[in-house]
Every structure is written in structure tokens, then in C-alpha cells.
Amino acid sequence: MGSLFSIVGLSFMGAFFTLATKVYPDNSPIVRFSPDPAIITVRKSADSDETEQVSIRTLVETRCKSLFTEFRPIWWLFNGHLQTFYCILGDFSKNNRMWYDRKFIRLADGGTLCLTWGRGLDFAPADASKAKDDVPIIVVNHGLTGGSYEAYVRAILGPACTPVEEGGLGYRAVVVNFRGCAGVPITSPQLYSAGHTDDLRQALAFISNLYPKAPMVGLGFSLGANVITRYLAEEGDQSRLLGGCALACPWDLDKNNIGLLSSFLGKHVYSKGMGGNLLNLLKRHSKALVSADPDHQVAKAVPITLALKNPTLETFDNNFTRIAGGSPPHFPFATAQDYYNWASSHHVVGDIRVPFLAINSADDPVVRNVPMDGGGNGLAVMALTAAGGHLGWFQSGPGYVDRWVNKPVFEWVKLVAEDMVHEKRQRGPNIYYDGEGFLREEGRPHLGCRVIPGGGVIDGNGGEEGMLQGL
DSSP: OHHHHHHHHHHHHHHHHHTTOOOOSOOSOEEEEOSSOOEEEEESSTTOOOEEEEEHHHHHHHHOGGGGSOOOBOTTOOSHHHHHHHHHHOOOTTSSOOEEEEEEEEETTSOEEEEEEEOOOTTSOOOGGGSOTTSOEEEEEOOTTOOTTOHHHHHHHHHHHSOGGGTSOOOEEEEEEOTTSTTOOOOSSOOOOSSOOHHHHHHHHHHHHHOTTSOEEEEEETHHHHHHHHHHHHHGGGOSSSEEEEESOOOOHHHHHHHHHTSHHIIIIIIHHHHHHHHHHHHHHHHHHHHTOTTSHHHHHHHHHHTOSSOOHHHHIIIIIHHHSSOTTTOSOSSHHHHHHHHOOTTTGGGOOSOEEEEEETTOSSOOOOOTTGGGOTTEEEEEESOOTTTTOEEEOSSSEEETTHHHHHHHHHIIIIIBOOOOSOOSSOEEEOTTSOEEETTOTTOOEEEEEEEEEEEOSOOOTTOOTTO
């Protein structure tokens, strides 16, 4: 109910806060590059084997031109609150309809992941088996409590997975649904968090083993953007992803939390909305989290957290995420602030060793601090639009509401996956199967995964009961 009250509150107060809308005379995004941008080898054209070495700045300016185009919000969503509000309550059920081929992956720690493979859009999904083994794959991490059904995910994957002859990119896509999200069962005493990257790491090993010739590019939304950013930084030049794109990444979790709690809207609408979503997720999986091992610290945290009434995000994280958001040695943390400081990504951008694009909005009511210097990383491109809210970027399209951010993402993914010439070498540890059928990576004995029964083709166009979309 807390989430519902928060949204009702937003609808009543929206008119007041729109009066305080900042008018931006220039709608062009701010795009920042390192003073020493990386030099990258690229194909001169799509049909040519000739290559040239070009700075990433020149590449983005010439091959990702839409990143520099003006973003003009549709007239009735003219500030960050309204853009975010529409992302949560808008009806996107008929837009970019997607069906997925779902695979359940059992992890070595007993947990379960769900990989949903993009197969097409609308009413006639393309048969992914007809795609070549080396077509690019977009690997997606969704937002806080979302999944493959989210409208912001489908808005990208719909066109990306459409065959080239029908005007799409003709790519494959895989959405890595977090534990417990989008119908994924909980089978171990652990959820997920903004900083835990091992689930993504295992998913990438599985995908890489299945399609060893296919280039993979990461795409993260909100919390998922934070996970992908941290993964890229942790893996360095061993990343299985050839590049990454982070949309509405929260960056500095502690400062965001302080900012949310410092205003009425921030605390009672956004923070309690997110806290309420997480509480509903916990209610759905509480029995599974407790029954696995009643004496486990996570099981003991469940009833305490379920007793919370309309918690803020910090309150939920302080009672549960700091304990159940990952595995040892990092978890548990003493406080939510300790978890925030560890899980933040603003201080690791400099460690990324693959091309990286981040796009944020200056009027995002959730994300307050964006590291526009990119940590001095020559491979990082940092973009900031004046408006767009949190995961919104809604503008007027041809007869419908469109998202400005889609074109820059398509151009960036194509640049990384098709135009850039990547060194032909092994990325990531060697992969092997153990005696129990688990796919493992050398040097990482605590990780492993294998396919289990279940899944199949699913309708990816609906949400989850009791959960707010768009977060």
C-alpha cells in the first residue's frame, strides 16, 4: 500500500511542482570526453575491410550523431517529476511487444537466474534460430524491481531484435532477470543488489559458451546500469562485454539517499515507492527465503523487514539488502550506508577498459550526482540531458510518445558491436564443465551454473501484480 499512497501523492502534488519547472534555453545534451580520448580501430565502412584509427570522440561525433540532438520533452511531460511519473503509470502494453524464450539457470550457491532471450516483437516474433551464430547480443540488466517486461527494456529490444530486412538491427538480446524478479523463483537465501556482480558474471559465461562467436554489449537501466558499470570496472580488459551503456545509473548511492530524504517528494514518493516495491518483492518470496535455512541470517532478517510499514528505500536496505543483497565476503554490511559506499559506481569508472557510454538526466528526481569527468577514462563518454526524469526521455513521436534515448543507444551498440575492430583474444577465464554438469570458470570455484527444466516461450508484455513498473 505504501507504493500506492506514494503514487497517489505524486498525482495530487504534480500540478504544484510543475510550476517550479526549470526552463532550459538549450535542449542539447552535454557530452563529455576525456582530455585524452582513446584511439580505436574501426572499419571505414560497413562493407569494407579497410580500417582506420580514430579517437572515440570523433567516432561518437560522426557515428552517434543522435546523442548530440536536442531532447524536447513532450509538452505535457515538461519536468523530471512528470517524466518519471509517466514512466511508472503510463500504458505501454501495445508498444514494442516482445516474446522471450526463457531459460532458468541454477547457480552453484543454489540460487536461480532467469535468462530471457529476445526473439522478436509484436504479434509475429522472429525465429531466433534463423540468426547467425555471430550476430551481436545485447545483454540487459533491468532496474530496481523490474524485469524483461519493462517498457523501457522493450523500447530498445523491440527494434534491436527486429530483422534487418524489416528495419531493425537483427540482433539477439538477453535480459538477465535478477533473483526473484519477473517470475524468477527464489531457491537460496539471497536476493540481489546494486553492487553484486557475480550473477551477471555467471550469465555472461553461459551466453559466451553458447555463442562464442557473438560480440556482446552490455545495457543497464538504473540499478542494472550500476551492476554493469561495476562489472566492467572489476573485469577490466578481461570483460566478456566488448562495451557498455548505462542509462540513469544511480552512481553515488549514499548521496542519492541523502538527496531523496531531504525533500518531501523524495522521501514520501520516490524513496517510499522504491522501498514499497522491494517490500512487496520480499513478501512474494518470504517463505522460500526462510524455509531454505531458518537459522540463516537472511531468514532471520525476513520477519523483521516484513513488519516494516511503508519503508523508505534506506529503511528497507538497512533491514534487508545490506544482509541479503549478495554473498560473502562482502555481505553482510553493518549498515545501509556501508553498503551504499561499497556498491556505488561513481568511483570505479576510471577502471573500465572497454568503450563505455553513460546517459543521465539533469532533472532526474532519483539520481542527484553524475560523474561527468568519467574518472578521466579515455574510453568513457558521459552524456547529460537537461530533462528526461528517471528512465523517461519521453518526446513526441509520429503519432505516439517516443523515447529520445533509443536512437543514441542503437547507434552506440552498432558502433561497438559492428564498426569497432576488437582484438581477437580470449576474454574472461577458461570455461569448463565439472562432473556435476555445472559450467564453471577457471580460478572461480565459487561460481557455476547449469540449465534446469522450465522456461520456454513467454509473453513479455505484462507487468507483475503489486509492483510499480518503470523503477
